[in-house]
Amino acid sequence: xxxxxxxxxxxxxxxxxxxxxxxSEWYNEILWRxxxxxxxxxxxxxxxWHPYGFGVRKRVYSILRxxxxxxxxxxxxxxxxxxxxxxxxxxxxxxFENEVxxxxxxxxxxxxxRLALRPTSETSIYPMYALWIRSHADLPLKLYQxxxxxxxxxxxxxxxIRVREITSFKEAHTVHGTWDDAAEQVEAAVRLxxxxxxxxxxxxxxxxxPDWDKFPGADYTIAFDCVMPDGRxxxxxxxxxxxxxxxxxxxxxxxxxxxxxxxxxxTCYGISERCIAALxxxxxxxxxxxxxxxxxxxxxVIVPIIMKKRExxxxxxxxxxxxxxxxxGFRVKVDARDLRPxxxxxxxxxxxxxxxxxxxxxxxxxxxxxxxxxGGTKEAIQRENxxxxxxxxxxxxTTEIQSVARERVQGQxxxxxxxxxxxxxxxxxxxxxxxxxxxxxxxxxxxxxxAVLLGGELRGKLVNxxxxxxxxxxxPGTASLLGxxx
RNA sequence: GGGGUAAUAGGGUAGCCUGGUCCAUCCUAGAGCGUUUGGGACGCUUUGACUGCAGUUCGAAUCUGCGUUACCCCA
Numbered sequence: 001x002x003x004x005x006x007x008x009x010x011x012x013x014x015x016x017x018x019x020x021x022x023x024s025e026w027y028n029e030i031l032w033r034x035x036x037x038x039x040x041x042x043x044x045x046x047x048x049w050h051p052y053g054f055g056v057r058k059r060v061y062s063i064l065r066x067x068x069x070x071x072x073x074x075x076x077x078x079x080x081x082x083x084x085x086x087x088x089x090x091x092x093x094x095x096f097e098n099e100v101x102x103x104x105x106x107x108x109x110x111x112x113x114r115l116a117l118r119p120t121s122e123t124s125i126y127p128m129y130a131l132w133i134r135s136h137a138d139l140p141l142k143l144y145q146x147x148x149x150x151x152x153x154x155x156x157x158x159x160x161i162r163v164r165e166i167t168s169f170k171e172a173h174t175v176h177g178t179w180d181d182a183a184e185q186v187e188a189a190v191r192l193x194x195x196x197x198x199x200x201x202x203x204x205x206x207x208x209x210p211d212w213d214k215f216p217g218a219d220y221t222i223a224f225d226c227v228m229p230d231g232r233x234x235x236x237x238x239x240x241x242x243x244x245x246x247x248x249x250x251x252x253x254x255x256x257x258x259x260x261x262x263x264x265x266x267t268c269y270g271i272s273e274r275c276i277a278a279l280x281x282x283x284x285x286x287x288x289x290x291x292x293x294x295x296x297x298x299x300x301v302i303v304p305i306i307m308k309k310r311e312x313x314x315x316x317x318x319x320x321x322x323x324x325x326x327x328x329g330f331r332v333k334v335d336a337r338d339l340r341p342x343x344x345x346x347x348x349x350x351x352x353x354x355x356x357x358x359x360x361x362x363x364x365x366x367x368x369x370x371x372x373x374x375g376g377t378k379e380a381i382q383r384e385n386x387x388x389x390x391x392x393x394x395x396x397x398t399t400e401i402q403s404v405a406r407e408r409v410q411g412q413x414x415x416x417x418x419x420x421x422x423x424x425x426x427x428x429x430x431x432x433x434x435x436x437x438x439x440x441x442x443x444x445x446x447x448x449x450x451a452v453l454l455g456g457e458l459r460g461k462l463v464n465x466x467x468x469x470x471x472x473x474x475x476p477g478t479a480s481l482l483g484x485x486x
Numbered sequence: 487g488g489g490g491u492a493a494u495a496g497g498g499u500a501g502c503c504u505g506g507u508c509c510a511u512c513c514u515a516g517a518g519c520g521u522u523u524g525g526g527a528c529g530c531u532u533u534g535a536c537u538g539c540a541g542u543u544c545g546a547a548u549c550u551g552c553g554u555u556a557c558c559c560c561a
Contacts, residue, residue, distance in 0.1 A: 015498085015514065032497080040496095042555080305524050342525035360524060370524085 017350070020286050023230040027281060028159075034289045034351050036280065037159045045157035045164030052351065053276075055297030057168060060276060061146060063199050063294060064170055067192050072142040072172060079147070080115040081124045088123065089249045095216025096120070099151040117150040122217070122242075122268065125173050126250040133264065135255045136177055140185065144172035160277035161234065161486055168273040175252065175264045182241055182265035189239045189269045190222055194460065197236070200275065201292045201402040202226055202282045203409040203462055204236065205430065207455030207481045210442060215268075219243035223455055225481065226278045227409050231428040233454060233483040236278045239269040282405050289352025290374050292401050293394040299331045300390065301348045303341055305360030318359050321369065321386070328387035330394075349374065354397045355390070373397050375404075406462075413463060416482070419448060419471055426451035431482035432463050436470035444472050449482055456480040 017033065018025040031037045036053030049057065065074070080103065087093055101117040104110060118124055125143075133141060149166045157163060172189065176182040190206060197204045204224045214221035215238065224237035244263040246252070252264040283290040293299050304318040318334045325332045335344045341358070348356060358370040368380045371393055381389045412429025416422060425431025426449060435441060435456050442453045458479040459465050470477035 044556090303524095307523070311523095338523085340523055340525080340527055342523090343527085344525090346526050358524070362524075 017286060017288060020229055020284060023228065023281070026284070027277075030280065030284055030288060030350075031159055036276075036289075039159050043164070045153055045162070047159045047163065049167070052297060056279070056291065056295055057273065057276060059295045059297065060200065060279065061168065061170065064196055064271065064275075065146075067196055067199075068144055068170075068172065072144050072174075075143045075145050076147070077121055077124045077128070077145060079118055081118055081121075083114040083116065085127055086116045086123045089217055089246060091245075092122065092217040096151075099153065101150045101152055118147075119149055119151050120169075120270070121145070121147070121149070121171055122173070122246060123250075126246055126252065126266075129173075129175060130251050133175060133252060133254050136257060139175060139177050139254060139264070140181065141175040142172065142185075143174075144170060146170045158486075160273050160280075163273075166272045168276075169270060170272070171268060171270040173266065173268045175247075175266050177254065177256070177262070177264070179241075179243060179265045182243070182267050185267045186222060186239050186241050186269075189267065193224055193237045193239065193269070193271065196271070197224065197226075197275075197278075199292075199294060200279050200282075201398065201405050202236075202275075202278045203406050204460070205233075205458065205462055205481055206460045208457040209238075209455045210437075210439075210453065212439065213455070215240040217242060217245050219245070225430075225454060225483070225485070226282065227412050227430055227483070228278075228281050228486070229408075231412055231426070231430070231484070233430060233481075233485045234274060234278055234281075235485060236274045237269070237271045240267060242266040242268060282408075283401055284352070287346075288350035290401065291352035291354060292398050293354045294398070296352060296354055297331065298333045298348070298351070298353050299394065300325060300333070300355045300357060301344075301353045302332065302334045302357045302359060303344050303348075304334065304336065305341055305358055305363075307361055310361045310364075313364065314360060317364055321357065321359060321383075325387060325390060328390075330387075330390065345372075355393055373400070375400050409462065415463075416471065422449040422471075425449045426483050429483070430454075432458065433471050433480055433482060434468040434477035435480040436473055436475040436477040438470075438473070438475075441470055441472035445482065451482045451484050454481040454483055454485060 018029050020026045031039070034052070035050040036056065038048040038050055041048050096119045100119050103115040103117065129141065132138065147169055149169045151164060151166065153162055153164050155162060174182070174185050176185060194204070194206070204226050206222060206224055209221040209223050218240040220241050222239040223235055225233040226236050228234055242265070244265050246266055247264040252266070253261045254264060256262045279291070279295060280289060283292065302318050302322055304314045306314050315336060318336070322332050322334045335348070337344065345356065352374065354374050356372045358372065363369050363380070367383050369383055369386065370378065370380050372378045373393065374397065414425055414429060414431050416425045416431045416433040422431070422445065425433065431449065431451065433445070435445065435453065437456055445453050456478045458481050463479060465479045468477060469475060
């Protein structure tokens with residue numbers, strides 16, 4: 001703002017994106033400029049998906065769906081939950097009661113039974129599960145849905161991160177015969193989510209949340225956190241072992257092979273549009289978005305380099321190339337607008353298109369096209385059999401994005417082996433330390449580090465998960481994650 | 487719950503203190519025409535705003551009150 005004021009009127013001012021190092025500003029600006037979300041909807045915490053952003057959402061959720069569809073079925077339950085069902089599970093209510101929107105009227109008539117807008121769907125789904133499950137032959141049952149859910153957030157709302165309408169909540173709910181079967185499903189879900197975030201090239205840290213921070217009503221919770229550029233963490237997925245607590249409440253039983261009625265065991269796991277926030281924040285740069293090809297609504301943009309004398313010829317060549325690549329299965333677009341080429345480059349780079357192809361008179365004469373990756377690698381490639389080369393290019397772009405992201409996050413992980421290092425543990429990133437699991441030690445760690453202990457039993461690809469002793473009390477401990485979360 | 491600050495075109499802003507010179511400034515974006523086009527082109531034409539209501543006044547973007555919304559601070 002103040003910079004604008006200083007601008008001379010005669011200097012040419014191009015509106016630059018804020019630097020990514022000013023993460024908060026960069027994030028808001030890029031959602032607007034790259035046409036992801038419009039934040040001007042007149043209800044706090046509710047935002048509108050622009051078509052382009054919605055296109056990203058579509059790709060990302062189709063990845064998620066295809067992973068789930070291997071052994072889950074998709075379903076759809078109603079948005080509204082009657083009060084008497086919602087109020088059945090005591091711990092669950094306690095966890096959500098301050099965040100629930102209630103429908104109290106139909107028109108001007110007060111309702112006999114208030115209706116909750118689902119903050120999550122356990123209490124909507126499980127009464128139906130109770131009707132569906134009769135015998136061990138009905139198990140395991142694995143369903144998921146992608147729906148909107150509502151939470152009356154009182155803290156600062158932020159698009160895609162802290163919202164009052166979660167527009168894109170993918171929640172899976174599974175039912176099993178035994179606690180161990182459910183535990184196995186938890187492991188399977190963790191693997192599935194790991195695969196999902198691998199596909200988005202978003203590095204994640206996986207940990208078991210402390211008991212006091214688990215999902216209301218769960219036996220335990222495994223959480224996924226990504227590390228944002230400013231060093232804060234964002235919880236981007238959770239997997240819960242529900243044990244039999246909901247089964248007791250909603251009377252989920254089955255007849256086992258001996259003819260006995262037995263309580264079911266359940267899991268649920270969810271991912272919201274925060275995964276898109278993670279995607280955007282992990283890969284964007286000072287120029288704009290940067291989308292892994294699998295997630296990009298437009299994978300390739302063709303920019304014709306038009307010279308007056310050969311305009312028709314160049315336009316035609318661009319269109320032929322576009323058709324050919326489309327036929328080969330790529331998402332391609334020709335930018336035929338009447339703009340300077342440079343303006344188009346900036347336009348598509350801002351929107352994160354992974355690969356640009358330039359084709360001009362010179363290239364036509366030489367039988368080549370110019371390719372430029374979003375990372376800036378420029379190369380002329382033969383026009384013959386172009387689809388094969390493009391396939392390789394996109395694969396290399398994905399690899400590049402993957403390794404850049406990984407390297408950044410690795411740099412933000414600080415190993416903490418002594419108490420003295422605690423204060424710096426979460427500066428600009430996250431700390432990894434050993435912790436025994438006790439509340440007392442947790443409190444000391446948090447007090448001495450000015451950060452929050454996100455969870456223990458860290459696992460996965462980003463850190464070594466060796467066994468060691470708690471840095472506070474010296475008892476055996478597990479690798480644990482310390483950070484400041486959104 | 488208590489207090490503070492703000493609201494001007496699609497986005498960003500100037501003007502407000504000290505009412506008239508404002509049929510509201512500049513940047514950007516949009517539309518039209520022409521010249522252009524290998525990293526953000528240029529010229530001409532043009533669209534578009536004072537948050538809402540009430541008041542003071544000969545005269546209100548500007549002062550006052552109320553409402554709405556947003557942000558910040560305190561509890």
